Amino acid sequence: MLRGMETLKTFKGTIALIGAGNMGGAMLRGWVELGLDPKHVMAVDPQPSPDVAALKAKGLRINAPPVEPVDVMLLAIKPQVAGEAINMLHQMVGPDTLMISIMAGKTIKFIDDCLPGEQSIVRAMPNTPAAIGRGISVAVANARVTKQQRALADALLKAAGLVEWVDDEGMIDAVTAVSGSGPAYVFLLAETMAAAGAKAGLPADLAMRLARATVAGSGELMQRSDLETAQLRQNVTSPGGTTAAALDVLMAKDGMAPLLDRAIAAAAKRAKQLAK
Numbered sequence: 001m002l003r004g005m006e007t008l009k010t011f012k013g014t015i016a017l018i019g020a021g022n023m024g025g026a027m028l029r030g031w032v033e034l035g036l037d038p039k040h041v042m043a044v045d046p047q048p049s050p051d052v053a054a055l056k057a058k059g060l061r062i063n064a065p066p067v068e069p070v071d072v073m074l075l076a077i078k079p080q081v082a083g084e085a086i087n088m089l090h091q092m093v094g095p096d097t098l099m100i101s102i103m104a105g106k107t108i109k110f111i112d113d114c115l116p117g118e119q120s121i122v123r124a125m126p127n128t129p130a131a132i133g134r135g136i137s138v139a140v141a142n143a144r145v146t147k148q149q150r151a152l153a154d155a156l157l158k159a160a161g162l163v164e165w166v167d168d169e170g171m172i173d174a175v176t177a178v179s180g181s182g183p184a185y186v187f188l189l190a191e192t193m194a195a196a197g198a199k200a201g202l203p204a205d206l207a208m209r210l211a212r213a214t215v216a217g218s219g220e221l222m223q224r225s226d227l228e229t230a231q232l233r234q235n236v237t238s239p240g241g242t243t244a245a246a247l248d249v250l251m252a253k254d255g256m257a258p259l260l261d262r263a264i265a266a267a268a269k270r271a272k273q274l275a276k
């Protein structure tokens with residue numbers, strides 16, 4: 001069955017989505033697309049976007065007063081407001097509530113410490129291609145998460161794309177730095193390619209169209225091809241040609257690798273700071 005569709009179609013409990021911004025909103029749209037009835041979702045957000053608000057007509061509850069503990073609470077708020085926000089939500093959390101957090105930095109222990117009892121908690125890190133069902137999430141569960149809760153978390157995350165489960169929570173900050181933040185690096189690549197193209201003499205709008213299509217097409221080729229990325233790169237690189245000349249710069253000692261090492265280390269360091 002496609003991306004956990006059956007689990008979402010037949011889900012009859014209540015999911016509280018805390019924070020329906022960029023990521024929370026994308027996940028909600030993915031759930032609904034895969035057949036989750038919006039009447040099973042309560043969204044909590046001070047200013048829901050128009051497309052989230054539009055789901056009210058299909059039964060989505062928005063900022064409804066909490067009545068009883070929910071089955072799943074997905075935390076998609078900024079890490080900086082997490083402690084205060086979770087404190088306001090105690091009424092919606094019972095001993096059987098599965099907490100799923102997609103917040104950067106915030107650990108399973110942090111969330112557990114915000115709540116009175118011991119809680120089933122999944123910490124996951126998706127990314128924004130979730131908006132078109134092409135994201136990837138890495139998830140880790142604590143010991144209290146049951147088989148059924150894990151299957152439900154898997155289905156909810158699969159609505160955003162691929163899901164990888166790991167046992168070591170220590171990996172999640174590095175995951176955040178690579179795939180969580182990663183789409184921004186790729187968009188920056190398109191921006192800088194376009195700017196460099198303009199400097200090389202192209203009209204800016206044409207340079208941007210070339211950069212967008214090149215990044216998107218290369219991504220799709222990588223997605224569909226069985227070849228290693230190094231082989232795909234070599235397939236572009238004629239011996240002694242133009243690509244080789246560019247790669248001499250990008251693969252030099254001070255080229256792309258040390259730059260990305262520094263960028264990814266900075267993101268992982270920031271995730272650790274956000275844990276506090």
Ligand SMILES: NC(=O)C1=CN([C@@H]2O[C@H](COP(=O)(O)OP(=O)(O)OC[C@H]3O[C@@H](n4cnc5c(N)ncnc54)[C@H](OP(=O)(O)O)[C@@H]3O)[C@@H](O)[C@H]2O)C=CC1
Binds near residue numbers: 018022024104
């Ligand atoms: N964007 C991304 O690429 C990814 C983000 N994440 C994580 O997802 C989380 C959300 O990020 P993102 O979607 O980008 O951020 P957004 O700012 O787009 O979304 C957060 C939403 O939460 C709302 N909000 C603020 N306070 C509360 C509250 N107390 N209760 C309920 N809702 C509240 C915000 O409203 P308002 O704006 O009015 O304050 C906003 O709509 C973060 O923890 C981030 O680390 C994870 C993976 C990728």
Ligand SMILES: O=C(O)[C@@H]1CCC=N1
Binds near residue numbers: 176181
């Ligand atoms: O920038 C951030 O902190 C979040 C986490 C990963 C992507 N966006």
